[in-house]
Amino acid sequence: xxxxxxxxxxxxxxxxxxxxxxxxxxxxxxxxxxxxxxxxxxxxxxxxxxxxxxxxxxxxxxxxxxxxxxxxxxxxxxxxxxxxxxxxxxxxxxxxxxxxxxxxxxxxxxxxxxxxxxxxxxxxxxxxxxxxxxxxxxxxxxxxxxxxxxxxxxxxxxxxxxxxxxxxxxxxxxxxxxxxxxxxxxxxxxxxxxxxxxxxxxxxxxxxxxxxxxxxxxxxxxxxxxxxxxxxxxxxxxxxxxxxxxxxxxxxxxxxxxxxxxxxxxxxxxxxxxxxxxxxxxxxxxxxxxxxxxxxxxxxxxxxxxxxxxxxxxxxxxxxxxxxxxxxxxxxxxxxxxxxxxxxxxxxxxxxxxxxx
Amino acid sequence: xxxxxxxxxxxxxxxxxxxxxxxxxxxxxxxxxxxxxxxxxxxxxxxxxxxxxxxxxxxxxxxxxxxxxxxxxxxxxxxxxxxxxxxxxxxxxxxxxxxxxxxxxxxxxxxxxxxxxxxxxxxxxxxxxxxxxxxxxxxxxxxxxxxxxxxxxxxxxxxxxxxxxxxxxxxxxxxxxxxxxxxxxxxxxxxxxxxxxxxxxxxxxxxxxxxxxxxxxxxxxxxxxxxxxxxxxxxxxxxxxxxxxxxxxxxxxxxxxxxxxxxxxxxxxxxxxxxxxxxxxxxxxxxxxxxxxxxxxxxxxxxx
Numbered sequence: 001x002x003x004x005x006x007x008x009x010x011x012x013x014x015x016x017x018x019x020x021x022x023x024x025x026x027x028x029x030x031x032x033x034x035x036x037x038x039x040x041x042x043x044x045x046x047x048x049x050x051x052x053x054x055x056x057x058x059x060x061x062x063x064x065x066x067x068x069x070x071x072x073x074x075x076x077x078x079x080x081x082x083x084x085x086x087x088x089x090x091x092x093x094x095x096x097x098x099x100x101x102x103x104x105x106x107x108x109x110x111x112x113x114x115x116x117x118x119x120x121x122x123x124x125x126x127x128x129x130x131x132x133x134x135x136x137x138x139x140x141x142x143x144x145x146x147x148x149x150x151x152x153x154x155x156x157x158x159x160x161x162x163x164x165x166x167x168x169x170x171x172x173x174x175x176x177x178x179x180x181x182x183x184x185x186x187x188x189x190x191x192x193x194x195x196x197x198x199x200x201x202x203x204x205x206x207x208x209x210x211x212x213x214x215x216x217x218x219x220x221x222x223x224x225x226x227x228x229x230x231x232x233x234x235x236x237x238x239x240x241x242x243x244x245x246x247x248x249x250x251x252x253x254x255x256x257x258x259x260x261x262x263x264x265x266x267x268x269x270x271x272x273x274x275x276x277x278x279x280x281x282x283x284x285x286x287x288x289x290x291x292x293x294x295x296x297x298x299x300x301x302x303x304x305x306x307x308x309x310x311x312x313x314x315x316x317x318x319x320x321x322x323x324x325x326x327x328x329x330x331x332x333x334x335x336x337x338x339x340x341x342x343x344x345x346x347x348x349x350x351x352x353x354x355x356x357x
Numbered sequence: 358x359x360x361x362x363x364x365x366x367x368x369x370x371x372x373x374x375x376x377x378x379x380x381x382x383x384x385x386x387x388x389x390x391x392x393x394x395x396x397x398x399x400x401x402x403x404x405x406x407x408x409x410x411x412x413x414x415x416x417x418x419x420x421x422x423x424x425x426x427x428x429x430x431x432x433x434x435x436x437x438x439x440x441x442x443x444x445x446x447x448x449x450x451x452x453x454x455x456x457x458x459x460x461x462x463x464x465x466x467x468x469x470x471x472x473x474x475x476x477x478x479x480x481x482x483x484x485x486x487x488x489x490x491x492x493x494x495x496x497x498x499x500x501x502x503x504x505x506x507x508x509x510x511x512x513x514x515x516x517x518x519x520x521x522x523x524x525x526x527x528x529x530x531x532x533x534x535x536x537x538x539x540x541x542x543x544x545x546x547x548x549x550x551x552x553x554x555x556x557x558x559x560x561x562x563x564x565x566x567x568x569x570x571x572x573x574x575x576x577x578x579x580x581x582x583x584x585x586x587x588x589x590x591x592x593x594x595x596x597x598x599x600x601x602x603x604x605x606x607x608x609x610x611x612x613x614x615x616x617x618x619x620x621x622x623x624x625x626x627x628x629x630x631x632x633x634x635x636x637x638x639x640x641x642x643x644x645x646x647x648x649x650x651x652x653x654x655x656x657x658x659x660x661x
Contacts, residue, residue, distance in 0.1 A: 037459055039466045041569045154613065160620070187612045188620035194574035195565040197605075200369055204609035207361045219572075220467070221565040242469055243567070354617040 030054065030264055031088035032066035033079055035095035042193065042218030042237050044068070046254035047094045047117075049238075053257025054264060062264065072097025077104055084109040090267050092260070093117065102126060113272055115263065118163065120342065122276050129259060132280035133163070134170035134341070135309045136252035136288055137214075138316035139302050140234045141174025143249050143291070144212045145182045146298045147232055152183045154205030156215040156222055158192045160356040162344040164216050169348045170316045171214060174305075176350060185210055186353035195221035206231060212249075223247060232293065239289040250302070251289035258284040278338060282310040317341065322349040362606060363490055367498060368564055370602030372397070372556040375501045376580035377587070377594045378508055379552020384584060385512060386545035387525035387652035391447025392432055394577025395454020396550045400425040400557025402458040405465055405568040408561075414473040418496065418558045425554015426547045428454060433546040437539050440656045451577070459570040470566030473497065497559045504552070509591045521545060525650030528657045538657055553577065586635035588648045593638060601631045 032051050036044035048066070055064045065086075070079045076098050083091050084105055090113045093102045099119035106114045106126045114126045122128050144153045155171065157164050168186060175182035185208060187201045198217045202225035205213060213233040215222045220243035226233035227244040235241070235251025259279060266272040279285035288306060291299040308314035319330030324347035330336060347355050376393050383390050390396075404421030408414045432450050435441040473495045481492040511518040521541055524531040528538045560576070561568055579601065587593035608623035639645050 037570050039459065039463050039570060041466045045466075185613050185615065187609055188624070190620060190624040191574070193569075193571070195567065195569060195572050196369065196372075196560065196574065196576070199565045200365055200606055201609050203361070203365045204606065204613050207358055207365075208610065208613040210613075219565070219569050220567060224469075224565060224567065242467060352615045353612070354615075354619075356620045 027060070028062045028090075028264075028268060029086070029088045030062050030064050030260075030267075031083040031086075031091045032064065033070050033076065033083065033091065033093045033095075033098060034066060034068045035070060035072060035097065036193075037068050038066070040193070040218065041220065043254075044094070046237050047092075047256050050254075050256030050258075050260050054260040057257075057261045058264060058268075061268070070098075073101075076101035080105040080114075081108070084112045088112060090115065090264065090272070113267065113274075120276070122274055124274055127263075127274045127277065129263075129277040129279070129285075131254065131256075131259075131285040132278060133252055133286060134166050134316055135281045136286055137167045137170040138174035138309070139288060139305050140214055140250065140252070141171040141176075141182075142178050142305055143294065143298060143302050144171070144214070144234075145175040145178035146301065147249065147294060148182075148212045150209060150211050151179060151181060152185060152210045153212040153214060154202070154208070154210035155184055155186045156198060156201045156205070156213070156217055157186055157188050158217050159190060160188065160345075162342055165347070165355065166341055166344045167216050168351060169344065172348060172350055173316055173321065182350070184351050184353075186351060188356060189217055191217065193218045195219040198222050199225050202226060203229075220244075235289060241289065241292065246293060248289070248292060249294055250291050253287045253289050255284055255287050278342075280309070281306060282312070323347070324349055324351055324355075360486060360489055362610060366599065366602045366606045367490065367494070369605055370598045371498055371501050372559045372564065372576055373580050373583060373601060374595055374598035375497070375504060375559065376553045376556035376577060377583040377598060378501075378504050378591060379549040379556075380581060381584045381587070381589055381591060381594060382508060382512075382521075382552075383545050383549030384653055385525045385589060385650055386521050386542050387528055387650050387655065387657070388436065388542050388546055389443045389447065389654040390429065390432055390436075390450070390546060390549055391444060391581065392429070392450025392454065392577075393549075393553050393580050394573055394575065395451035396425045396428050396553035397454075397557040397560070397577045397580075398458045398571065398573045399428045399454045400554030401561040401572055402462040402465070402557075402568060403554070404558035405470060405561040406461065408471050409465060409468060412471065414471050414562050415496070417471075417562055418473065418555065421554045421558030421561075422551045423554065425557060426551040429546050429550020429553070430543075432550075433543050436656075437542050437546070440658055443654050443656070455571060462568045462570060465568040466570070468568070470561065470568065472566040473562040495563050497555065497563055500555065505591050505595045512591070522650070525652055528652045528655070532657075532659055538659065542657075553580075556580070583631070583635075586632060586639070588635075588639040588645045589650065590648060593635065596638075597631055597635050600634055601627050604630045 034044045038048035067079050092115045094117045096118045102116045103121045116128050118130045172184045189201050199221040202222035206229050211231045213226045215236050220240045223240045223243040227247040239251050241248045291302050315335045317336035319334040320332045321330040323329045400421035403424035404417040407420035408417030435446045436443045475493050475495050478492040482488045532538050583597045587597045604627040
């Protein structure tokens with residue numbers, strides 16, 4: 001019993017000391033809520049690399065605590081509230097499913113700032129942020145059309161949400177800008193993360209005759225399969241060159257760090273305000289992995305397109321574009337509005353798949 | 358093309374069959390271990406780590422088996438020696454396994470793995486279609502087939518198997534007859550763990566030679582369900598596992614082919630089809646009752 005009391009006292013002292021220490025310093029706390037583990041090799045890891053970049057940039061000025069594996073739903077609210085209560089000045093909630101929980105907690109903590117990734121519910125103290133991944137997919141589509149001998153690419157998709165549908169359309173529009181007859185086969189894995197299933201989907205697509213693979217799921221399994229079968233592929237979320245040194249053409253790399261640094265700088269300067277941010281290639285929120293395993297002229301084309309997108313000269317969704325059923329969507333020279341893109345629930349002409357509704 | 362599809366099916370079905378066979382033996386001894394997913398993921402991470410360290414996937418396979426067995430010992434100690442609730446302990450084992458494997462594997466994320474290479478069986482490998490499918494496979498596939506046959510023989514043709522089934526049906530009577538219930542159950546639990554570990558090794562060395570956290574992605578749970586729907590018979594586990602694999606791969610091909618059936622429906626199809634077919638083959642309630650271990654999940658405390 002005596003030992004137990006001593007142990008408890010020691011623990012209490014430790015905890016007390018820890019709290020006291022935290023209060024004593026005047027570091028700004030910038031907190032992160034992750035849906036997965038920080039070493040998931042995909043989405044969450046990209047955010048964590050961003051967090052590390054942020055920490056490194058500001059060094060002693062800030063601290064960046066995070067919570068991993070927070071399930072979406074009611075548990076998220078508790079986790080976010082815990083962060084808000086612990087003295088965070090700014091909380092980044094990094095998954096779509098944290099949207100409602102973030103909104104609720106933000107109401108209760110008007111002095112704490114929140115930023116929610118990929119959502120659309122903003123408030124005075126809640127900003128939303130997302131990246132225009134479709135810009136990268138358009139470039140990939142162009143490369144695919146140049147590199148594919150058969151003129152058919154395979155697309156491993158996760159869930160039929162606007163973000164994913166937008167990516168499929170952008171990829172195909174890019175490919176069609178080079179080869180109007182380019183075809184795209186889509187397989188829905190109905191998961192973000194299942195290496196086995198993603199590999200199976202990749203094998204199925206290759207067996208059906210595609211010779212370029214792209215994915216909107218999180219693991220490197222499709223890249224490995226592509227390497228094994230000797231076809232080319234694009235990486236997703238992070239540079240997957242290690243999984244396919246002779247296979248990866250390029251990859252869309254989420255570089256949240258640039259964005260986090262920008263926002264925390266605003267916070268420290270006292271001019272943070274709630275915005276609905278949808279940054280693209282030009283802002284560095286996403287970058288293209290080096291263009292590899294392709295001839296120089298294809299590389300030059302990709303670089304040129306990237307430069308044009310950055311300068312605003314080229315918008316991937318520019319008319320004339322028809323919907324899958326042949327009806328008109330964008331007239332000649334018309335650019336898609338952000339609102340339509342963010343709610344996209346239809347394919348453009350040429351997708352060899354029926355969109356799950 | 359058929360060959361390619363069937364090869365994909367075999368790769369997808371093998372881990373399910375192996376893990377389910379292990380759990381089948383555990384459950385036949387009267388112990389319900391819901392920790393298959395946890396033991397599988399431990400097998401996967403340890404197999405991958407051992408392979409990366411030694412450069413030899415065969416050492417990885419052994420390490421995966423050992424990891425699964427060792428991890429199941431924790432379950433055995435808690436439920437058999439300390440008589441803790443089996444359901445709760447099994448769930449805890451899964452949660453612990455997922456966390457612990459993430460910790461162990463942290464530095465291995467993103468490293469390209471070394472694939473376990475196929476072993477060609479001379480002459481047989483040259484048979485058209487069957488050769489590449491059955492005789493140009495990796496060690497783990499051969500083991501899975503050996504396990505089906507071996508376990509079937511063990512359960513229904515060997516004296517020890519009979520004793521083990523007796524324990525699973527009525528541990529008090531078996532104890533009264535002088536059979537060592539606890540020791541047999543320890544061995545059965547460890548066998549289940551070893552199989553789950555081997556299934557995990559297949560995931561990280563054959564299926565997708567890499568390590569990412571939570572890469573089992575629910576396959577342990579599917580294996581658990583297979584055992585029940587196969588009414589605790591090894592040959593049915595094999596049939597169920599392959600059926601599940603075939604429909605899973607088939608639906609991906611249907612999508613890639615563009616037949617226009619909603620993908621959510623197709624994704625649910627493997628589960629639905631496997632349940633329906635296994636219910637049909639085990640529709641005779643009496644034989645199902647006979648096959649169900651009557652003491653499954655019940656605690657056993659020997660009288661002194």
